[in-house]
Amino acid sequence: MKTKNLFKLIIALFSATMLLFACGKGRRSITAAGSTAFQPFAEKLADQFMAANPDINVIIQGGGSAVGIQSALSGAANIGMADLVILPPEAKALVSSFVARDGIVMIVNPKNQVKGLTLQQIRDIYNGKVENWKDVGGGDNPITVVSREAGSGTRSSFETIVENIKLKKEAVVQDSNGTVRETVANDANAIGYISHGLINDKIRPLAINGIACTTEEILKGRYILVRPIFLLTRGAPVGDVKMFIDYILSKEGQDTIKANGLIPAK
Amino acid sequence: MMKLFSEKSIKKALTVIAFSAIAALLLIVVFIILEGLPFIFKVGISDFLFSSEWEPQMGRFGIFPMIIGSLVVTLGSMIVGIPLALSGAIFLSEFVPRWAMRIIKPTIELLAGIPSVVYGFIGVMVLAPLIRDYLGGPGLSILAASIILGIMILPTILSISIDSLKAVPQSYREGAFALGATHWQTIHMAVLPAAKSGIIAGIILGLGRAIGETMAVIMVTGNAVILPKSPLYSVRTLTANIALEMGYATGMHRQSLFATGVILLIIIMVLNYTATIAIRRRVGKK
Numbered sequence: 195m196k197t198k199n200l201f202k203l204i205i206a207l208f209s210a211t212m213l214l215f216a217c218g219k220g221r222r223s224i225t226a227a228g229s230t231a232f233q234p235f236a237e238k239l240a241d242q243f244m245a246a247n248p249d250i251n252v253i254i255q256g257g258g259s260a261v262g263i264q265s266a267l268s269g270a271a272n273i274g275m276a277d278l279v280i281l282p283p284e285a286k287a288l289v290s291s292f293v294a295r296d297g298i299v300m301i302v303n304p305k306n307q308v309k310g311l312t313l314q315q316i317r318d319i320y321n322g323k324v325e326n327w328k329d330v331g332g333g334d335n336p337i338t339v340v341s342r343e344a345g346s347g348t349r350s351s352f353e354t355i356v357e358n359i360k361l362k363k364e365a366v367v368q369d370s371n372g373t374v375r376e377t378v379a380n381d382a383n384a385i386g387y388i389s390h391g392l393i394n395d396k397i398r399p400l401a402i403n404g405i406a407c408t409t410e411e412i413l414k415g416r417y418i419l420v421r422p423i424f425l426l427t428r429g430a431p432v433g434d435v436k437m438f439i440d441y442i443l444s445k446e447g448q449d450t451i452k453a454n455g456l457i458p459a460k
Numbered sequence: 461m462m463k464l465f466s467e468k469s470i471k472k473a474l475t476v477i478a479f480s481a482i483a484a485l486l487l488i489v490v491f492i493i494l495e496g497l498p499f500i501f502k503v504g505i506s507d508f509l510f511s512s513e514w515e516p517q518m519g520r521f522g523i524f525p526m527i528i529g530s531l532v533v534t535l536g537s538m539i540v541g542i543p544l545a546l547s548g549a550i551f552l553s554e555f556v557p558r559w560a561m562r563i564i565k566p567t568i569e570l571l572a573g574i575p576s577v578v579y580g581f582i583g584v585m586v587l588a589p590l591i592r593d594y595l596g597g598p599g600l601s602i603l604a605a606s607i608i609l610g611i612m613i614l615p616t617i618l619s620i621s622i623d624s625l626k627a628v629p630q631s632y633r634e635g636a637f638a639l640g641a642t643h644w645q646t647i648h649m650a651v652l653p654a655a656k657s658g659i660i661a662g663i664i665l666g667l668g669r670a671i672g673e674t675m676a677v678i679m680v681t682g683n684a685v686i687l688p689k690s691p692l693y694s695v696r697t698l699t700a701n702i703a704l705e706m707g708y709a710t711g712m713h714r715q716s717l718f719a720t721g722v723i724l725l726i727i728i729m730v731l732n733y734t735a736t737i738a739i740r741r742r743v744g745k746k
Contacts, residue, residue: 258708284710338598343683344516345708366598366694367683369704380589381599 223251224434228262228275229347231296231371231389232423235456236275242450243441250434259347263288266426272435274426277347279354281424288426293442295457297390298352298419299407300400301375305382308332310401313356313418319385322362327383339365340377340386351421352387387419391455412457420457492725496718508719514685516705516713523720525685529695530671530727532688533605533681537670540610541617542663548614549621549659554647565622572615580679583608588680597692600682606691608680609673613666620665624658625651657741664735668728674699698724 226236233256240252257265259276263285266274274288277296300316302308308331311319318324319337328334341361342349348371353359366384368374374386379396390407393399399407402418411417431439441447448458500508503521511522548568552561583604592599628651636646652659674697682694683704696704702717702724709717 256707260708260710264710336596343704343708344514345705345710345713347708350517363686364598364684364694366600367685367696367704369678369683369707373679376584377600380584381592384598 221249221251222434223253224273224438225253225255225271226273226275226425226438227255227257227265227271228273228426229259229277229423230256231277231348231391232275232294232456235294235391235451235454238454239442239447239450240438242446243438246441247437250437252438258345260345263426266428269428272427273431273439276424276426277351277421278424279351279421281426285426288428289430290424290426291431291439291443292422292459293425293439294423294448294451294459295412295420296423297407297409297412297417297457298348298355298387298421299390299393300385300387300402300419301378301393301397302385302400303378303382304396304398306332306398308400310404310406312403316402317356317359320356320359320361320365322364335383338381338384340374340381340384341365341367342374342387343367343369347421348387348389352419355419355421390457409452409457422459423456489725492718492721495715496720496722499712499715499719500722503716503719508716509723512685512687514701516709516716519712521712521716521719523698523701523723525687526696526698526701526720527723528687529681530697530699530724532602532695533609533677533697534667534670536602536606536691537609537613538663538667540606541613541666541670544610545614545617545621545662545666546659548618549625550647550652552618553622553625554643554651565619569615569619571611576612576673576676577679579608579612580676583676583680591692595692597690598682598694600680600694601692602681602688602695603691604680605677605695608676609670612673612676613670616669617659617662617666620662621655621659624655624662627658628654657738661735661738664731664738668731668735671697671731672699672724672728674703678703698727 226240233254236254240254244250244252255271259278262271262274262276263282264274265271266288267284276285276290281290300311306327308327311330315324315330319330320339320341322339324330325337326334327337339362353361366377368377368386371388371392375388375392375394375397378384378386390412401407405411405416405418407417407419412420425439425442427435427439442451443459448460452458508521508523509527510524511520512524513520513522514525552564556564584600587604587607588599588601590599591597591601591604595603632650632654633646636650641649677697678700681696681700683696683700684694685696686693688695698720702720705713706717
């Protein structure tokens with residue numbers, strides 16, 4: 195009796211899976227993969243795009259900038275999303291469309307007295323030359339440096355813009371914007387950097403060279419830690435892919451980007 | 461006739477299924493070795509294993525700090541886990557009445573069912589701030605990981621130890637009592653030596669779990685690539701190294717992570733093999 199039920203269950207599961215597959219049929223689909231910083235925005239844009247174009251299915255995947263470049267090259271995705279200041283040499287074979295900008299913001303714990311740092315101070319802290327908050331205008335506490343893993347788009351953009359960083363070995367490494375934010379929120383002596391769209395009230399953003407990381411300052415070009423977000427395609431975008439990229443670059447698309455905390459390309 | 465036929469076909473089906481499990485293992489091993497081994501030879505075994513420079517973007521691939529990290533964290537979890545598990549096992553098998561055991565043992569085994577990400581979460585939210593406030597350092601440290609992993613491996617070591625203590629024939633205990641031994645003398649001179657290989661097998665299985673654990677470890681160790689000077693230092697383990705960087709790695713960097721996997725695989729295989737021998741010796745004795 196028991197085996198009969200199990201058999202029925204398997205049949206039911208099997209047909210459910212088949213049904214799911216059948217539903218996807220009849221719609222054209224495009225896939226975008228890559229940058230986890232842009233992923234939530236891409237998902238929102240895809241939802242709006244699909245509402246306007248019900249016959250096209252847009253699938254958004256994460257994986258990171260390197261995965262974005264890789265899957266655009268291999269054809270695993272129609273669009274690769276990358277958030278790097280300098281695209282790696284292998285991305286030269288791809289056509290890039292500049293769709294948005296993202297500020298990288300230095301964050302500390304709200305208990306920290308320091309309000310801002312200079313670029314040189316940030317460099318010294320990440321290189322391990324300055325190890326105590328009192329040397330940069332804070333209390334007498336050791337600095338816990340929080341960085342990202344090697345290969346992260348946020349980290350490579352950060353290191354490219356700040357320049358001459360050889361991350362100190364004691365630095366704590368976290369594997370996403372979210373966990374960096376969580377670590378800094380939990381540690382009164384920590385400093386980290388995250389995407390501008392992810393600031394919340396558990397951490398405090400720092401001004402750099404006296405300029406706060408706000409949409410206005412980034413648009414004026416005064417805030418320095420800014421990286422571009424590229425959509426990469428093999429060859430110039432055509433058909434549905436072009437429609438989607440054009441939608442992101444349209445006023446509606448750019449407004450969505452702005453409303454959710456990123457900075458529009460134009 | 462019909463019955464015989466179905467009997468045979470079930471036997472065949474089971475054989476195929478059993479072998480497909482082995483095939484899956486073989487596939488994984490072959491895949492990791494094919495991806496990782498060429499890299500190890502390209503970089504050079506000694507550079508890969510004994511260099512402390514891990515900067516994959518700059519072409520420097522030394523996993524020595526990660527090997528040390530894995531070993532130190534595992535050792536730490538043993539120091540936390542073994543005394544707890546062993547004393548628990550002795551207490552539960554020798555001192556507690558059967559009915560209480562029926563409640564306590566399943567409860568402890570429930571610990572094994574808690575997902576590792578939950579352990580990691582507790583480590584980050586509770587343990588790390590405590591360590592930071594009272595002992596200093598970044599909090600995310602070897603100490604935090606050792607305590608979390610020690611609790612995670614507790615059920616494994618405990619339940620295998622209880623089983624092997626229970627398997628010691630009652631006549632050993634009666635013999636010891638008859639010679640005038642106290643309860644404690646009986647346990648540590650007669651029962652524990654008889655159950656030794658089973659307990660060791662349990663410890664090695666726990667060791668395997670500790671060294672292979674990834675999620676909780678990523679969350680509580682802080683993942684700094686460094687040779688630690690004290691238990692308050694942050695370290696990165698081999699498993700964390702793979703999981704942290706896999707998402708972003710391409711080219712040589714990606715291969716280097718597979719190579720890290722090869723080293724991890726070798727370490728775990730040696731451990732498992734040791735466990736198998738220890739268990740076999742126990743069975744052989746009976």
